[in-house]
Amino acid sequence: MILVMGHIRMKAGEAARARDAMVKHMADVAAEDGCEHYSFAFDAAEPDTIRISERWTSPEALAAHGDQPHQKAFGRALRDYAVEDVSVKAWDGQFWRTLIGD
Known part of the structure; x- marks a missing residue:
């Protein structure tokens, strides 16, 4: 299993403007072979930072x-969009345990 985490930091207001493109891209990627999870999320404390x-x-x-x-x-x-910073890193990993819920 490969885990990928990262962020895209944008200038004020740019993340909201990019939302529709991100939603479409998430759907496209989720259909790929081998993709178990793929999401972008708006950071609650920094709304122009997208968590990957x-x-x-x-x-x-x-x-x-x-x-x-x-x-591509x-x-x-x-x-x-006015992107200030991007960082995406991958780790090899395996499921350890459920912490909360199912």
């Missing part, structure tokens, strides 16, 4: 994701 959360079945699935036309198009589309 992903879970992939394998390094190969994550690599294939990077080659998808919609992934999304990267290009981010140029339409």
Whole structure:
């Protein structure tokens, strides 16, 4: 299992403007083979910071994701917004235990 976490920091008001593009991209990526979870979330304390959360079945699935036309198009589309900083990192991991709920 590969876990990916990161953020996209945008100038004031830009994250809300990018919302529709992010929602569409999440749906496109969720349909990819090997994608178990893919989401963008607005940070409650910093609304122009988007938190990235992903879970992939394998390094190969994550690599294939990077080659998808919609992934490359999304990267290009981010140029339409005032992005201040991007950081995305991946870890190999395994399920440990449920902390709360199901």
